[in-house]
Amino acid sequence: MLAMVLSEVSAADWNMLNGGTQHLSHTPGVVSLDPDTAWQAAIARRFYASPIIVGDQIYVAARGKRIKSLNIKDGTVTWETALKGILSATPAVSGQILVAGAKDGVVTAMNLTDGKIIWQVKTGGKIISSPVIQNETVFIGSNDLHLYALDLLTGKVYWRYRAHDYKYGGLYASPSLDDKRVYIGGKNGHLHAVDIKTGKPTWGVALGSAVYGAATISEKRLYIGSYDRNLYALQTEDGGEIWRVELDDWPQGSPVLFKNEVIIASRSGILYGVDADKGGILWRMDLEEGLRHSPVIDANGTAVIGTVGGRLLGIDLQKHELIWEREMEGGVFGQVAVTKYGIVATTLDGVVTLLH
Numbered sequence: 001m002l003a004m005v006l007s008e009v010s011a012a013d014w015n016m017l018n019g020g021t022q023h024l025s026h027t028p029g030v031v032s033l034d035p036d037t038a039w040q041a042a043i044a045r046r047f048y049a050s051p052i053i054v055g056d057q058i059y060v061a062a063r064g065k066r067i068k069s070l071n072i073k074d075g076t077v078t079w080e081t082a083l084k085g086i087l088s089a090t091p092a093v094s095g096q097i098l099v100a101g102a103k104d105g106v107v108t109a110m111n112l113t114d115g116k117i118i119w120q121v122k123t124g125g126k127i128i129s130s131p132v133i134q135n136e137t138v139f140i141g142s143n144d145l146h147l148y149a150l151d152l153l154t155g156k157v158y159w160r161y162r163a164h165d166y167k168y169g170g171l172y173a174s175p176s177l178d179d180k181r182v183y184i185g186g187k188n189g190h191l192h193a194v195d196i197k198t199g200k201p202t203w204g205v206a207l208g209s210a211v212y213g214a215a216t217i218s219e220k221r222l223y224i225g226s227y228d229r230n231l232y233a234l235q236t237e238d239g240g241e242i243w244r245v246e247l248d249d250w251p252q253g254s255p256v257l258f259k260n261e262v263i264i265a266s267r268s269g270i271l272y273g274v275d276a277d278k279g280g281i282l283w284r285m286d287l288e289e290g291l292r293h294s295p296v297i298d299a300n301g302t303a304v305i306g307t308v309g310g311r312l313l314g315i316d317l318q319k320h321e322l323i324w325e326r327e328m329e330g331g332v333f334g335q336v337a338v339t340k341y342g343i344v345a346t347t348l349d350g351v352v353t354l355l356h
Helices: 002-006
Strands: 037-042 052-054 057-062 066-071 077-082 092-094 097-101 106-111 117-122 132-134 137-141 146-151 157-162 181-185 190-195 201-206 216-218 221-226 230-235 241-246 251-258 261-266 270-275 281-286 302-306 311-316 321-327 337-339 342-346 351-355
Touching: 052 092, 052 337, 057 351, 092 132, 097 137, 106 137, 146 181, 181 221, 216 251, 221 251, 230 251, 230 261
Parallel strands: none
Antiparallel strands: 037 351, 052 057, 057 066, 066 077, 092 097, 097 106, 106 117, 132 137, 137 146, 146 157, 181 190, 190 201, 216 221, 221 230, 230 241, 251 261, 261 270, 270 281, 302 311, 311 321, 337 342, 342 351
16 A cells, blocks of 8 residues: 555656645655754745645745745745645646645646746635646636536646535535545535546535535545534445544544554644554554644654644554654744755744754
């Protein structure tokens, strides 16, 4: 399983939320066991979105309606593009195009090298969903209750899938993809599986409560958290339930696979290891501060995760031990990005930090 997981992300890039379209959150690189701060750049009012890394550039969506590109060597801003909507979702990159969704309902594609806008598509609701890109198609959810498939080069709408939800519901989660279907959960707790080519529904299941995190896909299984405090394992083919496990609080982010375990964070600050086959809780760690996202796991089994109190933590998943800790000035609400250059974290005080 681990070999398949590591094949999704190259060592050089972390180009969308959770590192790829299956939301596996694995890096083939190795995180330092004693990371130092290389630089910090205070460039925004605050960050809720996660950073992404492509080549030697970091791309961040600042809540102050700007996409910024930073040189990973020293943190200098190479370009910035002002948009009209507030940004809280993580952008995605494919080739030379960056795509971002904003709370004014607009999806924007821009040139990766200079930030110039290529196209924009207006949806009917705010966008909290982080886009994913596969085979030059952008998949993104909107709170107009539609899942969109857009042409990466032109913005042409290939299809829209209407998700049934209540009046104040929406699609907050990022879509997840395999080679057949797109999966996305709604605020009403319904998980949708849609044909990737046509946008037609193939199956749907009702989970116990709202879904805000993206599903993780591996070996024809789908792992997803719901605000009924349960972590679910489902069959990708038909949505059949394999198991569910109740946690102490709301699951945060996407589940992450490590060996034969599913790692999931809870809002209260507990990190869980769950048996991937049977669903029993194998271990838990109390990190003593709230969590809002998924850990990133390196090739040696070190998990990196930040807390809302501003602690960045390195955890040995084989020994279930904290191996290092770094204090940040602001809370870490977005997942870190990890490549061969090191760990990039964005914090609630608007600072980007590189540690290596």
